[in-house]
Amino acid sequence: MYVSDVLVIGGGIAGLSVAARLSAEAIVTVLEGESAPGYHASGRSVAFAHYGLGNEPVRNLTALSMAELAAHGSVHPALHIAAEGEIAALDGLEDIHRQYGCDYTRIGPDEARALMPALKPEACAAALVDHGSLKLDTHAMLQAHVATIRANRGALLPGERVTLIGHERGRWVAVRADGTRHGAAVLVNAAGAWADEVARMAGVTPVGLEPRRRTVISFAAPEGEDVSRWPFTKTAGEGFYLLPEGRSQLLASSMDQTPSAPCDAAPEELDIAIAADRVEQATTLPIRRISHSWAGLRSFAPDELPVIGEAAGAPGFFWCAGQGGAGFQTAPALSRIAAAAVMGQPFPEDAAAAGLSLEAFSPARLGA
Template sequence: MSRADIIVIGGGIAGVSAAAELARGGAEVVLLEGEPQLGYHSTGRSAAIFIRNYGNATLRALNAAAEPIFEAPGDICDGPLLSPRGELLIASEDEMPELEAYLDGSTGIERLSGAEAAEIVPILRPERIAGAMIEHGAQGIDVDRMLQGYARFLRGHGGQIITGAPVGEIRHDGALWQVETPLDTFTAPIVVNAAGAWADEVAGRAGVARVGLQPLRRSAAIIPEPEGYDCADWPVFGSIAETWYAKPEAGKLMISPADEDPVDPHDAWADDMVLAEGLHRFEQAVTVPVTRVEHSWAGLRSFVADRTPVAGFAPGKPGFFWLAGQGGYGVQTAPALSRLTAALVLGHTPELAPEVIVALSPERFAT
């Protein structure tokens, strides 16, 4: 039986970054990951884009707190984790209310006409665009360097990362949590549940009330770069209604149907029909056909009902900390949520505003 101050369950970017920040605060941390490697599920399948205005008001506050850390990660990584990209969203006449809703409360966004949008991404059909917007400040994220940087920092501050250790039974004896894995039983007064799509299952094993986490599948495919075009400097572009989006990727285009199909937690794969429908929507918006799909995959984006992450101690369960429900915002909010986790667990004053902390708290489900 191995003893630690804190057990973190989940080796995605949320768990690894939180474990690193907890270790920074002097805690003895053990991180448990069921897969053979870190970042195997959602983290490793991320679209890898930082969008300041993406999400509701709480998420935008997290984005704002995370951005300076991405720009200057300090002892996590050498140099910025962001690179120029931009995001361009288009709307049909019927989708204009969604465009206006997105712009409400946004900063750093420029409105565009259909013709102006097509000047930036020349395969777009301007006649189908009633309105558009571009966020020049949206940037690409070097996810692997970020994940490895946090993991390296964690190990360098005495933390343990144990992979191939799926969590089994979880018990609480009033003072300590006991987490069983095939490798060992680990004990600590605090457990951080950063298990991604499996977070509700982990809570159930611990006798903690679930928060209604729903994994949603999102598919993606790589297609060849459109013939006659160099898309390297194009922004991410897509429909404001999130019916498809595209991102330049190493001389090719990644296309996603932006699907959100409810599924059980599993090692996700793309549904061919869903992918075909998304590619068709993409083709309707552009002047070039999709000639072939070179590769496809899927990941899971897990949300609770209000689509806001859950971060805080479970009511009535001493030492059980939620860090879940990041949906499609997990990578870009990780720097902020990891620091919040460390502050709340270690009893420090959080950097985030009180109303943001309340909005994230699992206490909202108790009422």
Template sequence: MPAHYDYAVIGAGIAGAAFAARIAPQASVLLLEAEAQPGYHSTGRSAALYTSLYGNELIRALSRASRDFLGAPPPGFTEHPLLTSRGRLYVGGEHERHIIEGIAESPLARTMSPAQARAWVPVLRPEAAAHAVLDTSAHDIDVNALHLGFLRMAKAAGAPLVCNAGVQALERGDGWRITTAAGEFRARVIVNAAGAWADTLASLAGVRPLGIAPLRRTAILIDSPDAAGSAAWPAVIAASGAFYFKPDAGLILASPCDETPSEPCDAQPEELDIAIGVDRIESVTTLAIRRVARAWAGLRSFAPDRSPVVGYDAGCDDFFWLAGLGGYGVQTAPALSTLAASLALRRAAPAIFAESGIDAAAMLPARLTAVPVSDKEQA
């Protein structure tokens, strides 16, 4: 008979790894990963930027609640700092002025004149930086160090990681029987941290999908006109959300901020999206992009309301959702994993979350299934 665990976490990306690290000291946990290495998909393709001015109010609160951990992780968690100061410069033309002014209302933001913005990032065209505001909370994140730190925590607390273990079948009886490519396992609770495959896993378990949609985003690496000088640039993002670019190891990482619906897959960049990315960067800067050193794509998965889905399924009390993290999974991992572990253990959320303006009820799966009877009948 296979070992029986309290929790089987499906997916060992940042969400699954952080959850396992938090709950393993209090329960037996198994981490199952479909790929040969954890973090192959969304975690490994992150833009690696922390900011507490990104996402909806819930995401911003979770990001703020994660800041202390990211700035000062527990002893032994990592040998290197997780955060490096970067700054995030929002820019826009006259038609984006109202967006810039809205961002500037945050105490973490600092309005900059067009001259100041262009002195810092000389490649910006004047019309593209007619209005600018700096997000002072923004830092680069060492995503690999953060992910490995949580994996080490989970392992030290007795949670094994099994890779190449794509789930083939889930059978619910006296607990769950989990059939994978790496063998059969048993657990009392399934934790759905499957990212883009969250709804697919739910269907496999006989649980109603919640409409978690994978959206493809493209990233490119291009040459910098001045690698040494550009290293000090902030991340630059359009107030409209049409592009971003930031220094990256002597090159420039850029994206057209696309959100193309996709099936769950090993996402690959499309030539058209690469071309759109190049065009958008050239239209707002003086850069002449002669080559794309590298291009890739990742899937950012969102619930319909673009907030995380965390908690037990409304119709299956031993199926726990930890999904729909969008592009925020890395920067919210410290706080979200603590909250998720409390909910999975059926304990009240620590008071610090309510004090931080984080409503756990706003993340429960039931919010996505509580529809009028007439709507159910029409579905």
């Protein structure tokens, strides 16, 4: 058996960020089922950090993460647009941006169109620009964590899908299909959409995670137009978001969230069509051809808060799951909270000052 201090199951942003923190104080082994880290949700995000999503604790985690995220991000404005019937939602967003001290401006439709020239008049009666949002380099984030783990004598082992978990002589033992065994006193469950499945394997009560599929389409920008400075544009109500990918491509999503079993998610024709239709309804962009599309799973606990902390009745089994649609933008703060919980250290002071607590994230709140 290969023995470490801590085993982390899952080589996405959740597992790698907490493993990197823990590796400063412990020998950590990350077991990833796929042949490379970030194959599932973490390789499929649109890599943006902003305050226009999530509930209050998620926004607090975002606020606590922004400074660290800046190392792997570049400032890129977010434009929140509201049609006539969505002004109240935009007002709510403005309150949030004010509360977090964001550098934002409330603007009218003409100024919004100056920033995003493809907007149709009926799509935007009012808007808000957040000047401090970040476009993230998520690949660099993942690789930086891998480098830290390795520099601290830890390991990321791809191609190590765990199929069985036992507990013997004070150690959790994770077993691969070929019988290879990895043991450690502490096991961190960062298996994303599969986190409930991993808990069941270990005889731990699942928390009721719901993976939800989200679809992204990519299409060519108008001929000759450099769109790289167009803002990340998001409707205040249901609708879509749109953002540039380099100078000549645009990404869009209808913000679909279809419940799904854990799987290698693939885009469905209908979701692709809905995303394209919503963009065409609200903008003058003709989508002649979808260059590329993908889907990924965003996994939520029933109350849509992350699940961090030790499982009741299973000493050494820690959850780090349920990051939903904000796994990258909350990773710096959430990995600090998770690492402190694993090491038995006090809850981080800045997180407590922001009104967060380990109890709020603990699996116990979900009966697990």
